Amino acid sequence: MYRGISLCRAVLIASCFALLFMSASAFAARPGLMLAYELTNDLLRTSDHFSVTVYEDGVALVHYPEYMEKAGDYTVQLSPSEVQQLRLALEHPLVQGFDPAAAKAEKQAVDAQTDELFAISDDTWSDFEIDLNGAKKSIRWANLPVEANRYPDIGVFRKLADIQAELLHLDEHPSAQRLAD
Numbered sequence: 001m002y003r004g005i006s007l008c009r010a011v012l013i014a015s016c017f018a019l020l021f022m023s024a025s026a027f028a029a030r031p032g033l034m035l036a037y038e039l040t041n042d043l044l045r046t047s048d049h050f051s052v053t054v055y056e057d058g059v060a061l062v063h064y065p066e067y068m069e070k071a072g073d074y075t076v077q078l079s080p081s082e083v084q085q086l087r088l089a090l091e092h093p094l095v096q097g098f099d100p101a102a103a104k105a106e107k108q109a110v111d112a113q114t115d116e117l118f119a120i121s122d123d124t125w126s127d128f129e130i131d132l133n134g135a136k137k138s139i140r141w142a143n144l145p146v147e148a149n150r151y152p153d154i155g156v157f158r159k160l161a162d163i164q165a166e167l168l169h170l171d172e173h174p175s176a177q178r179l180a181d
Helices: 002-026 080-091 100-112 144-150 155-168
Strands: 033-041 050-055 059-064 072-077 124-132 135-142
Touching: 033 080, 033 155, 080 124, 080 155, 100 135, 124 155, 135 144, 135 155, 144 155
Parallel strands: none
Antiparallel strands: 033 050, 033 124, 050 059, 059 072, 124 135
């Protein structure tokens, strides 16, 4: 009888530890954030914007606002090589060394060499919040695809526009799943 009680108690204690461990792992924090991206437009006065959040484990959460054809929320699982490609793009010296004042000065230098007048009435803003191994970088710039085409010698515009283009098409990824509304 004494052995039966000890065995039951041991099983009960082991079960409690197992439940505690499983609960802790179920509620463990998400892997670290790698990128939070948002695309906004001055013309659209709404709080509903295109956004992407990418975690270090390759999970990407994508939101297309109601005014976009692909409206809805998606989840995407990037492969390890895709995560590495994104990480390399975000770690690129042009991205990590981005200086808005320097980029603006480069644009002005190029514009000073032409007689062309160019303006965009309603800007589309790209906001990148990059977090790589605890090193954080925030980038906010208007009209990236236009800037990349207009100023091909300013490499950071092309690099950021390429990253933006990949993010805008994550719904086409083979693992993309639309979440129920």
